[in-house]
Amino acid sequence: MNVGDRHYRTIWLNDDGRSVEIIDQRWLPHDFRVEKVDTVAGIATAIRDMWVRGAPLIGVTAAYGVAMQMADDPSDAALDGVWEILHETRPTAINLRWALDEMRNVLRPLPPGQRTDAAYRRAGEIADEDVGLNRAIGVNGLEIIRGIAARKQPGEPVNILTHCNAGWLATVDYGTATAPIYLAAEAGIPVHVYVDETRPRNQGAQLTAWEMAGHGVPHTLIVDNAGGHLMQRGQIDMVIVGTDRTTADGDVCNKIGTYLKALAAADNDVPFYVALPSPTIDWTVGDGLAEIPIEQRSSDEVSLVWGKTANGEIAQVRISPETTPAANPAFDVTPARLVTGLITERGVAKASRDGLKAMFPGRG
Numbered sequence: 341m342n343v344g345d346r347h348y349r350t351i352w353l354n355d356d357g358r359s360v361e362i363i364d365q366r367w368l369p370h371d372f373r374v375e376k377v378d379t380v381a382g383i384a385t386a387i388r389d390m391w392v393r394g395a396p397l398i399g400v401t402a403a404y405g406v407a408m409q410m411a412d413d414p415s416d417a418a419l420d421g422v423w424e425i426l427h428e429t430r431p432t433a434i435n436l437r438w439a440l441d442e443m444r445n446v447l448r449p450l451p452p453g454q455r456t457d458a459a460y461r462r463a464g465e466i467a468d469e470d471v472g473l474n475r476a477i478g479v480n481g482l483e484i485i486r487g488i489a490a491r492k493q494p495g496e497p498v499n500i501l502t503h504c505n506a507g508w509l510a511t512v513d514y515g516t517a518t519a520p521i522y523l524a525a526e527a528g529i530p531v532h533v534y535v536d537e538t539r540p541r542n543q544g545a546q547l548t549a550w551e552m553a554g555h556g557v558p559h560t561l562i563v564d565n566a567g568g569h570l571m572q573r574g575q576i577d578m579v580i581v582g583t584d585r586t587t588a589d590g591d592v593c594n595k596i597g598t599y600l601k602a603l604a605a606a607d608n609d610v611p612f613y614v615a616l617p618s619p620t621i622d623w624t625v626g627d628g629l630a631e632i633p634i635e636q637r638s639s640d641e642v643s644l645v646w647g648k649t650a651n652g653e654i655a656q657v658r659i660s661p662e663t664t665p666a667a668n669p670a671f672d673v674t675p676a677r678l679v680t681g682l683i684t685e686r687g688v689a690k691a692s693r694d695g696l697k698a699m700f701p702g703r704g
């Protein structure tokens with residue numbers, strides 16, 4: 341998508357054919373920084389410390405990490421080693437494991453001498469495929485927005501609530517939850533996005549709001565607790581969120597707080613959609629609540645907040661007593677029964693095993 345008048349992806353291969361550039365998301369929206377990464381350790385840091393974040397982008401970044409390892413040492417042991425190193429960087433987003441498995445399955449049968457080129461080729465393909473999947477999600481989700489717009493007065497916007505950042509910054513391009521929004525805006529359908537700030541790391545306030553502003557999509561930032569209130573007053577037409585892992589039974593794991601939005605949506609008859617590319621489906625898991633590992637992040641993310649000071653510095657401040665402990669589960673699970681539909685690259689699936697199997701026959 342665009343930053344100023346230039347089109348960017350969130351990650352790209354440099355002309356040297358070995359290193360990548362990434363948008364370092366820690367500084368947004370205040371500072372747009374691009375970093376070169378050329379080692380497996382650098383890739384692991386970028387994923388673990390959330391220079392890059394969002395399930396699809398984490399997967400693509402890890403794929404390039406495997407390629408860097410192959411350039412350094414293409415042995416079987418190194419291939420297994422890099423799988424382990426990168427797999428432990430973030431436990432919840434399933435695209436990470438999907439991409440690592442995909443890379444290992446492609447590389448393992450090859451002689452070591454052919455692995456480096458094949459690894460960079462496959463990593464590049466995974467990045468390109470992500471763009472195509474998200475665009476297709478956009479096309480399928482656009483029809484839902486169009487349907488809601490058709491029931492409104494001419495010019496009246498479709499009000500969409502989103503949580504966390506499932507925008508282009510969470511993917512290679514387009515985003516998952518934002519792809520239908522961008523396509524609707526492009527098609528001239530009036531949309532307005534309520535952006536949950538998404539404590540503790542404020543991905544909504546810092547990333548989604550920045551994306552919406554950058555693409556001229558009308559939006560309003562709200563605190564996480566405001567969504568239910570707006571739904572009770574008929575101010576939200578639909579919710580669209582992304583997901584870090586969706587189970588074969590249609591349970592949706594996403595940023596902490598998503599479940600509360602789904603509960604409020606169900607209580608107010610607001611359709612609750614989840615946008616996801618198929619690599620985000622974990623076919624090995626059925627019951628999301630029982631089986632998905634939930635990342636427990638540093639309590640500092642709860643007690644300390646990053647922002648820009650009046651004199652223009654990006655700084656961190658403490659918002660709670662020094663001695664107060666904080667807990668920081670990063671994701672929650674929304675049961676399938678609260679999900680209106682799963683917007684995938686193939687169409688909108690029912691959030692159920694049958695719904696997903698019908699959409700992706702032969703998988704799982």
Ligand SMILES: CSC[C@@H](O)[C@@H](O)C(=O)COP(=O)(O)O
Nearest residue numbers: 393394395504506510582583595
């Ligand atoms: C498209 S990736 C999943 C997103 O929907 C997003 O909401 C999310 O939870 C990302 O988590 P993050 O912890 O910022 O990597």
